[in-house]
Amino acid sequence: MRVLELRNVEKTYRLSDNQKFQALKGINVSFGSGELVSIIGESGSGKSTLMNLIGGLDSDFSGELLVAGRNIGNFTERELDIYRKNKIGFVFQSFNLISHLSVLDNVTIAMTLANVSKEERIKRAKEILNDVGLEKHIYKKPNQLSGGQKQRVAIARALINNPEIILADEPTGALDSETTVQVLDIIRDIAEKGKLVIMVTHSERVAAISSRVIEISDGQIIDDKPGVILEENTKLNYISNDGIKKNKQNLSFISAIKLAFLNMKEKKIRNILVSLGASIGIMSVIFLLALGNGVKQYFNDTMSRHVNQLVIEVNMPKNAENNQASENNFRPPMMPMVGEKRPFQQSDIDKLSAINHVTAVEKGFNIISIGSNSLTYGKSNCHLLLVGSISSNITNSNIKEGRLPKNNEIIINEMVARKLDKDVVGKKVTLNILINQHYMHEDFVVSGIYTSGNNDSMSNMEIVMLNYADLESLCKRNNFDFKPTTVYLLTNSDKYTKGIKSKIEELGYMGSTQEMMASMFTEMIDIITYVLAGISGISLVVSAIMILVVLYISVVERTKEIGVLKAIGARRKDVRRIFVSEAFLIGLFSGVIALGLSLLLMFATNLVSNRKFNIDIVIMNSWYAVFGIVVSIVISMISGMMPASKAAKLDPVESLRRE
Numbered sequence: 001m002r003v004l005e006l007r008n009v010e011k012t013y014r015l016s017d018n019q020k021f022q023a024l025k026g027i028n029v030s031f032g033s034g035e036l037v038s039i040i041g042e043s044g045s046g047k048s049t050l051m052n053l054i055g056g057l058d059s060d061f062s063g064e065l066l067v068a069g070r071n072i073g074n075f076t077e078r079e080l081d082i083y084r085k086n087k088i089g090f091v092f093q094s095f096n097l098i099s100h101l102s103v104l105d106n107v108t109i110a111m112t113l114a115n116v117s118k119e120e121r122i123k124r125a126k127e128i129l130n131d132v133g134l135e136k137h138i139y140k141k142p143n144q145l146s147g148g149q150k151q152r153v154a155i156a157r158a159l160i161n162n163p164e165i166i167l168a169d170e171p172t173g174a175l176d177s178e179t180t181v182q183v184l185d186i187i188r189d190i191a192e193k194g195k196l197v198i199m200v201t202h203s204e205r206v207a208a209i210s211s212r213v214i215e216i217s218d219g220q221i222i223d224d225k226p227g228v229i230l231e232e233n234t235k236l237n238y239i240s241n242d243g244i245k246k247n248k249q250n251l252s253f254i255s256a257i258k259l260a261f262l263n264m265k266e267k268k269i270r271n272i273l274v275s276l277g278a279s280i281g282i283m284s285v286i287f288l289l290a291l292g293n294g295v296k297q298y299f300n301d302t303m304s305r306h307v308n309q310l311v312i313e314v315n316m317p318k319n320a321e322n323n324q325a326s327e328n329n330f331r332p333p334m335m336p337m338v339g340e341k342r343p344f345q346q347s348d349i350d351k352l353s354a355i356n357h358v359t360a361v362e363k364g365f366n367i368i369s370i371g372s373n374s375l376t377y378g379k380s381n382c383h384l385l386l387v388g389s390i391s392s393n394i395t396n397s398n399i400k401e402g403r404l405p406k407n408n409e410i411i412i413n414e415m416v417a418r419k420l421d422k423d424v425v426g427k428k429v430t431l432n433i434l435i436n437q438h439y440m441h442e443d444f445v446v447s448g449i450y451t452s453g454n455n456d457s458m459s460n461m462e463i464v465m466l467n468y469a470d471l472e473s474l475c476k477r478n479n480f481d482f483k484p485t486t487v488y489l490l491t492n493s494d495k496y497t498k499g500i501k502s503k504i505e506e507l508g509y510m511g512s513t514q515e516m517m518a519s520m521f522t523e524m525i526d527i528i529t530y531v532l533a534g535i536s537g538i539s540l541v542v543s544a545i546m547i548l549v550v551l552y553i554s555v556v557e558r559t560k561e562i563g564v565l566k567a568i569g570a571r572r573k574d575v576r577r578i579f580v581s582e583a584f585l586i587g588l589f590s591g592v593i594a595l596g597l598s599l600l601l602m603f604a605t606n607l608v609s610n611r612k613f614n615i616d617i618v619i620m621n622s623w624y625a626v627f628g629i630v631v632s633i634v635i636s637m638i639s640g641m642m643p644a645s646k647a648a649k650l651d652p653v654e655s656l657r658r659e
């Protein structure tokens with residue numbers, strides 16, 4: 001039966017723009033099944049070129065190369081891939097086994113590329129390896145085998161998809177005479193089972209076992225004569241086994257990942273180092289996001305912990321302070337940011353009390369000073385940073401010792417208590433205070449000690465608080481008018497709080513200074529976090545380049561392997577998929593390493609922050625983890641794209657030629 005027919009096939013290599021070399025000059029020949037053809041001829045006569053054309057590795061020729069009536073010169077890329085995968089089995093002089101795969105995997109890989117199920121792959125590979133006498137060596141790596149054994153693995157690989165044509169380019173060229181006999185026996189058995197075997201050889205002895213000998217010289221057939229007569233044999237059971245479907249399926253994603261994983265195991269240290277390097281950038285991004293999150297959360301917690309939701313603080317807007325030059329607006333020239341704010345007028349208070357759900361309006365007064373206000377107890381004196389009126393904001397829960405102040409009483413905070421005397425509660429003290437250029441001295445009884453909670457920044461300031469009425473009467477006695485600088489709006493349910501706050505802003509007033517600061521601060525933390533994360537993101541570019549370089553090196557190192565894969569039917573897509581899978585795995589590993597490192601760093605940082613401030617300052621969010629890993633994978637796969645398509649585009653003939 002005619003399997004293959006060549007009609008006037010010519011092959012011209014293009015060396016440069018105007019230099020050409022014709023390697024095949026009009027080949028006319030046909031082959032049938034069950035033939036064992038030896039092609040002989042001097043080196044450079046065109047034997048390998050002819051084999052590459054027949055094998056579908058090179059479809060750039062003129063003339064016709066007919067397989068089952070179709071010219072493979074007109075095949076599409078996809079048809080050529082299928083042709084190589086299902087119709088052709090290649091055996092090379094230098095074995096071309098994939099060194100990091102076991103014997104079994106080397107044999108099954110052609111089926112993996114055809115997406116045959118794992119059980120079927122292994123079953124069939126074992127049968128074939130059994131037939132070539134390698135059943136004891138299936139888990140060895142190629143470099144643990146002798147030359148003859150390697151070539152038998154290569155033959156098993158060529159037979160795995162049950163091809164019609166076996167092409168062997170000097171299969172015994174690298175073998176000694178004893179193993180040559182073993183390999184030739186198998187090759188003859190294959191032909192005797194009805195396959196077409198075309199073998200290139202230099203050796204007269206090898207040619208002598210063939211059923212046909214063709215001699216090529218200078219790109220032309222100069223002789224074509226019959227050899228020995230082949231007999232049917234009962235060896236090699238696998239060939240009659242037609243179990244394998246001629247399927248058109250391709251390498252699955254899972255198999256690609258598995259192959260990529262095996263490849264990467266081969267260069268374990270290198271891949272671990274690359275993943276580690278690439279993980280640093282991702283780690284700093286994840287860690288910074290978590291740190292920003294923690295700081296923000298901590299800040300908001302401490303801010304809201306002691307705030308009574310039913311009391312809404314109102315302040316005069318900042319910009320109004322400057323253009324309201326009145327005698328009430330005195331500001332010491334040396335301390336421009338310290339002093340009194342523009343006071344509320346009765347009209348302001350009327351406007352605020354008219355807001356829906358406001359049940360009462362309390363007046364308040366806060367004066368911040370550096371040095372002018374102080375508290376005297378006996379011989380000790382304590383400068384006060386803040387003197388303020390007490391509002392409904394402050395409840396018994398804020399009193400650490402003693403009670404809330406009544407008329408002619410004040411409360412002090414722990415800082416002040418520490419500076420005066422720890423037994424000052426219940427004692428008489430003198431408040432020295434400067435308001436509207438009036439310096440006043442007045443005696444008060446300390447009714448208790450105020451606390452704003454453990455983690456409050458306020459606990460580091462010296463604070464005194466007293467009833468607004470006391471401040472008012474103090475000023476009246478000194479003959480000047482006194483107006484509130486702060487107003488507290490009371491409501492009876494916290495469901496109104498939000499609405500009242502937005503109404504206040506609408507009217508042009510400011511909310512609580514603490515709240516303003518808090519929102520400014522959180523905004524700032526956000527900005528700083530994103531800027532820092534962005535800067536550390538630059539290192540991701542470094543990671544990307546690193547991955548790019550490593551994969552390029554890998555492509556170069558594995559050029560021959562890529563050629564083999566293509567020869568046994570891998571499509572460009574499959575090769576690309578293997579390399580992209582490697583990039584994916586590097587990305588995944590580095591993402592996971594990054595997450596692990598940032599968790600470690602988080603625990604370490606929180607250990608310190610817990611010991612010092614009793615809080616977790618780094619708070620991981622599962623979104624950061626997912627984000628980090630996804631970014632890592634995406635970056636890695638993008639950088640893998642270029643090397644992968646370089647690998648995919650490699651010309652199989654040239655790759656195999658590579659030493």
Ligand code: ADP
Pocket residue numbers: 013014015021023041042043044045046047048049050
């Ligand atoms: P053989 O296998 O018979 O030793 P080849 O088929 O490898 O010979 O080569 C035949 C001729 O074609 C040689 O002269 C060789 O130099 C040339 N040749 C082979 N491959 C290429 C190529 N890729 N580019 C240019 N010339 C080539």
Ligand code: MG
Pocket residue numbers: 047048049169
């Ligand atoms: Mg050759």
